[in-house]
Amino acid sequence: MYVLCDCNNFYASAERLFKPALRGLPIVVLSNNDGCVIARSQEAKDAGIKMGDPAFMVHDLIKKFNIQVFSSNYVLYGDMSERVMHNLSRWFVTVIPYSIDEAFGWAGGIMNLKDYAITARTSIIKNTGIPVSIGIAPTKTLAKLANKLSKANGGTLVLETDAEITAALKDFPIEDLWGIGRQYYQKLSQMKITTVAELRDLPELWFKQNMTVQGQRMWNELWGRPMLQLGELPPTAKGLSVTRSFSGYVMEPDILCEAVTTYASRLAEKLRNEKMCCQFLEVFLLTNKHREDHPQHYPKHVHKLTIASNSTTEIVSVANRVARMLFSPGIKYRKAGVIATGLIPEGDLQFHLFKEHTNNADQVSAVIDKLNMAYGRGTLRMASEGFEKKWKLKHEYLSGGYTTRWKDLIKVR
Numbered sequence: 386m387y388v389l390c391d392c393n394n395f396y397a398s399a400e401r402l403f404k405p406a407l408r409g410l411p412i413v414v415l416s417n418n419d420g421c422v423i424a425r426s427q428e429a430k431d432a433g434i435k436m437g438d439p440a441f442m443v444h445d446l447i448k449k450f451n452i453q454v455f456s457s458n459y460v461l462y463g464d465m466s467e468r469v470m471h472n473l474s475r476w477f478v479t480v481i482p483y484s485i486d487e488a489f490g491w492a493g494g495i496m497n498l499k500d501y502a503i504t505a506r507t508s509i510i511k512n513t514g515i516p517v518s519i520g521i522a523p524t525k526t527l528a529k530l531a532n533k534l535s536k537a538n539g540g541t542l543v544l545e546t547d548a549e550i551t552a553a554l555k556d557f558p559i560e561d562l563w564g565i566g567r568q569y570y571q572k573l574s575q576m577k578i579t580t581v582a583e584l585r586d587l588p589e590l591w592f593k594q595n596m597t598v599q600g601q602r603m604w605n606e607l608w609g610r611p612m613l614q615l616g617e618l619p620p621t622a623k624g625l626s627v628t629r630s631f632s633g634y635v636m637e638p639d640i641l642c643e644a645v646t647t648y649a650s651r652l653a654e655k656l657r658n659e660k661m662c663c664q665f666l667e668v669f670l671l672t673n674k675h676r677e678d679h680p681q682h683y684p685k686h687v688h689k690l691t692i693a694s695n696s697t698t699e700i701v702s703v704a705n706r707v708a709r710m711l712f713s714p715g716i717k718y719r720k721a722g723v724i725a726t727g728l729i730p731e732g733d734l735q736f737h738l739f740k741e742h743t744n745n746a747d748q749v750s751a752v753i754d755k756l757n758m759a760y761g762r763g764t765l766r767m768a769s770e771g772f773e774k775k776w777k778l779k780h781e782y783l784s785g786g787y788t789t790r791w792k793d794l795i796k797v798r
Contacts, residue, residue: 386498386521386545387615388490389528390473390509392466393516393536395486396424399465400455402514403787403795411452415440418630418779419456456780460762464788468513476505481615489528491615492521502541516540522550525613526606529563530554530581550609554582564603569596581607625659627652628722632779634673635718641670642708643771648723649697649704650767656695656725657754664693664727666700668707671720682718684711693729697750700725701767 392398397412411428415421422438432450434443440454447454466485474480477490495501502519509517520531522544534553535542544550560570562581572595578584585607592600602612627648635641645668656663669685686707694700704723712718756765785793 386492386495386523386543387525387528387611388477388492388502389483389520389525389532390469390488390490391518391520391532392469392486393518394424394426395466395515396455396457396462397426397429398515399462400453400458400784401426402465403784407453411450412455413443413447413452414455414457415782416457418632419781423457454782456783458784458786460786460789461784465513465515469509469515469517472509472512473505476501476508479615487532489525489615498543498545499541502543503539506540520544523609524606524611525615526563526603527553527609530557533557533561547609551582554585554607555580557581559584562603564599569600624724624726624728625652625655625661625663626722626724627655628720628724630720631718632777635721636714636716638709638712640771641712641718641721642705642769645704645708645721645723646701646767646769646771648721649701650770652723652725653695653697653700653750654754656700656728657750659728660731661728662693662695662731663690663700663725664729665689665725666703666707667724667726668704668711669722669724670708670711670718672717673719679717680715682713682716684713686711687726693727695731695750696747697753697767701769705769 396414400412400414401407409428410426411432411434412426413422413429413434414424416423419440421440422434422436422443425434425436429450429452432452433446434452446452462485466482469486470480470482470488473488473490477492479491480488481490482488492498492501498521502521506517506519509515517540518532518535519541520528520533520535521542522528522531527544527550530553531542531544534557542553544553557580559565559573559579559581562584565573573579573584578587585604587604589601589604592604596603605612629644629648631644635644665687667685667687670682672682673679674681688703688707690699690703700723708721753765757763787793787795
């Protein structure tokens with residue numbers, strides 16, 4: 386039996402966890418630069434706030450319903466996600482994170498799954514403070530469906546028998562089914578198919594002809610035949626990137642390089658976390674395309690590294706040189722980014738035949754990672770990242786690092 390555990394309104398729940406006074410109040414979390422709504426509590430949904438709404442367009446609703454606004458605090462969300470996953474792994478043998486707020490698991494050999502799911506959910510909520518929902522079913526697709534239905538069923542739902550599965554599919558809308566995108570939804574709507582039960586009744590050949598092999602797998606999963614294995618490895622990423630918009634316009638090369646250095650440092654860290662090295666490094670700059678009165682400039686350059694690397698010093702050095710080369714005086718830059726492509730595993734790294742290789746840069750990166758892991762990201766950083774960071778993202782409503790920063794630690798009196 387497959388398990389899907391999902392954190393309810395995760396970002397909003399994480400913000401509410403350390404401020405109990407917010408319980409019952411509507412909450413929204415904004416994207417980078419406080420641009421758009423990316424998370425909502427149920428109360429905010431009921432007030433009419435939609436996912437992706439620009440913050441300035443819902444200002445009146447925020448004021449009318451006293452909606453609490455937060456800037457995205459990904460350090461906090463990432464830490465709380467790890468805590469949920471750790472507690473989930475105490476109850477299920479195998480746990481595979483699917484996203485920051487949900488994970489699949491395996492519930493083999495458990496006799497009374499319904500009671501077990503309730504006990505597991507109660508324990509996770511008690512130990513983390515994050516409300517979760519748990520769905521259990523014979524396939525991953527049905528586990529996803531069970532998880533959605535569990536939110537109105539006390540937080541857990543187990544679909545074991547054919548009768549339970551058939552009853553769950555009867556009124557479940559096809560647009561909420563995992564794997565049904567906008568294009569398939571429109572096609573099925575034209576055929577007057579509105580529920581998953583009606584979808585499952587179509588012949589397998591129809592799925593193969595109209596929804597390719599993925600649709601055929603979905604059809605089998607809806608009939609309780611597992612086609613998506615728990616341990617399936619996702620395809621290796623073709624590239625990694627770090628891109629950000631600036632809080633204002635950047636017109637000075639030194640300030641631009643501070644931003645690019647910061648992005649390159651983060652990119653190198655991501656590469657090491659994935660145990661990958663990159664062969665190509667791309668740097669790009671963007672202006673504001675919505676301002677016709679500003680000169681437009683969209684330069685980019687791809688640099689080929691002599692030896693594939695994930696060293697902070699090497700990647701920062703290349704990114705800095707390229708950024709200065711791309712910079713044009715008098716241009717108001719709004720965004721920059723660094724992209725690593727041509728990824729290869731660290732173990733497959735080939736050195737240059739006619740160039741001596743030293744591991745000094747690797748040792749520096751290892752020290753940076755070790756100290757930042759112990760004392761928090763940014764404790765040790767490249768000098769070219771600067772200190773004032775005038776370009777930094779706008780975070781007017783940022784909450785504290787309650788679990789990762791000593792000065793933000795909550796004190797109980």
